[in-house]
Amino acid sequence: MQKPDKSGLNIRAWVRDRIIFLAVVIFVAGAGAYIGAEGLFDHESIWLHPVKEFALLISLIGVVSLGYELFLREMTFREYKDALQEIVNPDAVRLGIKGFYKNRSELGQASTFEQLFKKVNREIFIGGSSLLSISTASRELLKEKVRAGVTVRLLLMNPDSPVVELITKQGGGKATFLNEIKTSLLLLQKIYHEIEGEGGLLAAGKLIVHTYDIIPSHSFISLDPGDRGGMIIADIGPYLGRSTPRPSMVVINKKEGMYEYWQEMNALMWEASQPVDFKEASPRARPTETLVFNSGKDTEYYDTNTESWRNASICQMDKGWKGIKGSQWVWVRATLTLHEAKTGSQNKFRLRFQLPAGKRQPVVRADLLLRSDDTCHITVNDVGLKQEYGGADYPDPFVVDIGKFVKEGDNTVFFELLSFAKPDAESPGDNRTGLIYRLHIEYPL
Numbered sequence: 001m002q003k004p005d006k007s008g009l010n011i012r013a014w015v016r017d018r019i020i021f022l023a024v025v026i027f028v029a030g031a032g033a034y035i036g037a038e039g040l041f042d043h044e045s046i047w048l049h050p051v052k053e054f055a056l057l058i059s060l061i062g063v064v065s066l067g068y069e070l071f072l073r074e075m076t077f078r079e080y081k082d083a084l085q086e087i088v089n090p091d092a093v094r095l096g097i098k099g100f101y102k103n104r105s106e107l108g109q110a111s112t113f114e115q116l117f118k119k120v121n122r123e124i125f126i127g128g129s130s131l132l133s134i135s136t137a138s139r140e141l142l143k144e145k146v147r148a149g150v151t152v153r154l155l156l157m158n159p160d161s162p163v164v165e166l167i168t169k170q171g172g173g174k175a176t177f178l179n180e181i182k183t184s185l186l187l188l189q190k191i192y193h194e195i196e197g198e199g200g201l202l203a204a205g206k207l208i209v210h211t212y213d214i215i216p217s218h219s220f221i222s223l224d225p226g227d228r229g230g231m232i233i234a235d236i237g238p239y240l241g242r243s244t245p246r247p248s249m250v251v252i253n254k255k256e257g258m259y260e261y262w263q264e265m266n267a268l269m270w271e272a273s274q275p276v277d278f279k280e281a282s283p284r285a286r287p288t289e290t291l292v293f294n295s296g297k298d299t300e301y302y303d304t305n306t307e308s309w310r311n312a313s314i315c316q317m318d319k320g321w322k323g324i325k326g327s328q329w330v331w332v333r334a335t336l337t338l339h340e341a342k343t344g345s346q347n348k349f350r351l352r353f354q355l356p357a358g359k360r361q362p363v364v365r366a367d368l369l370l371r372s373d374d375t376c377h378i379t380v381n382d383v384g385l386k387q388e389y390g391g392a393d394y395p396d397p398f399v400v401d402i403g404k405f406v407k408e409g410d411n412t413v414f415f416e417l418l419s420f421a422k423p424d425a426e427s428p429g430d431n432r433t434g435l436i437y438r439l440h441i442e443y444p445l
Helices: 002-017 019-040 048-088 090-094 104-110 113-117 132-137 139-147 162-170 176-196 259-271 338-343
Strands: 097-101 123-127 151-157 206-212 220-223 231-235 248-252 288-294 299-303 308-311 345-355 365-373 375-380 398-401 409-419 434-444
Touching: 019 048, 097 104, 104 248, 113 139, 113 220, 123 259, 132 139, 132 176, 139 151, 139 176, 139 206, 151 176, 151 259, 162 176, 176 206, 176 398, 220 259, 231 259, 248 259, 288 345, 345 434, 365 375, 365 409, 409 434
Parallel strands: 123 151, 151 206
Antiparallel strands: 097 248, 123 220, 220 231, 231 248, 288 434, 299 308, 299 345, 345 409, 365 398, 365 434, 375 409
């Protein structure tokens, strides 16, 4: 009894998944029969015209089926879905709730930032903890909207806030969250100066960044706030730490709905924040000299066998790794062994450079762009940074400001690279490890 049922379900699923293909087959079969009828029957045969008319009918059925599948069914399904939602969940419709998502990842799959920002005419207002995804993946999109006259307001945590320290403790003491905030601020500063350096385009729109010290009540994306077509995407539930996912709610501006509540909450967070003045840190304030160091021939690793420093090797990249312009992925050898892939490894690398005398103060910029796999600890001139760095496959590298640690004369940056064990690795390629960086230093002439 079970076997026929299973077979029937498979047939229905096969037909449903291939309905467009079947429509094309029907059309081709009908058209072929119509064309081939004259070669199959004599011109005076009584069967010629009935067969051609039947073939034409089959062909038209295929065309209609194809058009329905490609155009009408999807549109009809959407209208039916919206109507059904109003019947099943009238409270959600009355409150202006357009959808629920169990976390931001699910929301991102449903709608990208580019899709959300496409119809914005006046203002984009975004608040969150670090906004790293905004400052990296949406960098060009933000500049485009500012050029088009849109005001972009961004609200993120103050890296010096005691709340950041609290969240860091929740994460086991690792300062990854703090580094994400600092990286985001540095990238936003660069976006600001890029826009400013393109002929004062900030007059068209505005990029305004604020930071706040309180525990965030929620993260949000507000598009054209207050307008009739306004939309707010807000997290639901209290902030319980970065590792705790929160569901999101999409709300439209509807009278006596929930839109005004979220709008007021967003406004309160903005009022409690402080502006970030990017003009004070403008790298274009004075002429500068630039030093750039890339991972590659200038990178050394410590050979524990000979207890000496040796030149690092350009290593094979993993397919998911991303690069840094002008730099190369390095390790102690071009490839690692299967044993190292299974047990993990720990190696120390270093970059040595000189800063000309009298140029320590003030250093305009000393940014270290970094990616590693798996984890990297950094020490600059015997000062260890508390953060852990990685992000081999991140959209943008970590940006670490080491300006306060550099000195006149000889400087050394140490990178302690850790590769986690993967006991089930079947080949060295299953657990590659490597380091890539670029150090950009600017100081006044």
